Amino acid sequence: MNPALVFGALLLGAAGLRLLLGVQRGGARRGLPARHDSALSACLAPAIERRLGGYRQRIDHQNALAPRKLDVPRSVLVVGAGIAGMSAATTLAERGFEVTLRDKNPYLGGKLGAWTERQESGEELEVEHGFHAFFRHYYNLDGLLKKIGVRKNFAAIDDYLIVTHSHERLSFDDRVRTPLLNLLDLQRKGLFRLGEILFTRARDEMGVFLEYHPEKTFELYDDVPFGAFAEEAQLPPKLQIVFNTFARAFFSEHDRISLAELVKSFHFYYLSNDSGLLYDYPVEHHETAILGPWRAHMQGLGVHVELDRGVNAIAPLRTGFEVDGTRFDALVLAADVSGVRRVIESSPLLAQKHPSLSQALAAVKSSQRYSVWRLWLDRPVRDDVPVFVNTERYRLLDSVSMYHRITPQARAWAARHHGSVVELHSYAVPDELADESAVKAAFRAELERYFPELSGATMVHEAFQLKDDFTAFHCGLYARRPGTVTEADGLVLAGDWVKLPCPAMLMEAAATSGLLAANALLAREGLQEEPVYTVPTKGLMPSRVRPRPTEDRGASSAPSLAKPG
């Protein structure tokens, strides 16, 4: 079946059913019951789940007869204490490895990290590396959080909202969660009109989102920038805003991110699970809510946690590795992309013995810079928005978090000062905003456009970060991305930048990669692997992915997206 026809027919079917049942667009906001959606879902949901092979699938090698625990001493160094490193360290320590977890930062958690900053007033203010959304289909991360016993420290966001330049609110309620039906439901949410899809190229081109295939999607579309696709596909304007916002969640502007990565991500977040787009977030400082308990759990398992201690160089030995003067039987390299490049540059002996591995690791690319700016302001801000709001950026502002409604300390500070504590994120800072002052000026101007009540507010405190350690999901990088297992026996890789055998992104990619890296070392010792879960590894119509004939696209050199009908 042609996905364009299926998509068109379903759109018409959904609209027809809605008319028959007398529920009109906008009904959700007026509190009308979602009868049409439940009727449609009840009919189609089981078939859609069956077609995807089930929403939660296991991908570890289930070798139940193998022993669970080591009966010989084995030392392993985990480099990097982000989610990937902590997942690997926890799993290996549970199975009897002697684990050292080392990080250059003085805090655990990497990009999920948290610390305090002492102000001139003597006040000790809590800061996070940034607000984080924990989606409910993050099966592996969720499993770890439950194991550590911290899931109770989370609350559910009440809406997933994008505010546009014209202050329109594009809201993603959770009424329709079944994959595909949720895509059709975007019409009810006002993100497109039927005519904008049915009678334009978008109808044919949007099929690409249903066709995710782990190899073919990348073979065909990794060289295509999403921006070029969106323009050619004539996506309806509001849908384009949504996709651009979505692209930036992966730290890329829409004209740099690979279409294949975006199709994979859209599959992972929207078309492969029925958990919905609403997510959970920690309601306390990350140190209290997650990292402190995780540290205690690891230490209880015997992990040596060594913070503020960066790893410089790795040297392979006949068996094992020497790292900064100490020998380890095995190594999990779970640093971020910038850290990996630095370690590889100072490891000439590794390059001598494993030149292709070293070249691949030296070439892992960082994305554009990102920035996080937390502001303690002497003015309150309106509270009719969720605690985290996405914005249609002007130049750089992508989201605003209302910390004075999230953590007890920020709440108390805001109450004392009749003010607010907000955190601004830019996931891809434009290159022309060269330094801190240019970024801050642009941030402040955009914040005030969305929240005019903050114009002229005095900044009482601030915490600013401008970094470039996030992996690039730009065009053409996928083929060279290293996987978990390397040619160097005993050296495995983990991190949200590592190529995985299943679709996962961001924190879930980090957690999954940590479990897979640990599993590789467990398998090396003949031990049972840890369960690893994934959403369906293919889209609803993966067999449809095939090259489209080239057509004249003027000056553009990107491959054509046009498909045969």
Ligand SMILES: Cc1cc2nc3c(=O)[nH]c(=O)nc-3n(C[C@H](O)[C@H](O)[C@H](O)COP(=O)(O)OP(=O)(O)OC[C@H]3O[C@@H](n4cnc5c(N)ncnc54)[C@H](O)[C@@H]3O)c2cc1C
């Ligand atoms: C502002 C922001 C917001 C985000 N929001 C979300 C969100 O809402 N949802 C989501 O799923 N994801 C989000 N992410 C992404 C998420 O934080 C990351 O995908 C995830 O935390 C990556 O984990 P990691 O373990 O792979 O890497 P990292 O967290 O980067 O950890 C790598 C660690 O390696 C250490 N290291 C580097 N070099 C060395 C060395 N030489 N020696 C020792 N240690 C070293 C670093 O210090 C770091 O601690 C966000 C990221 C940012 C920056």
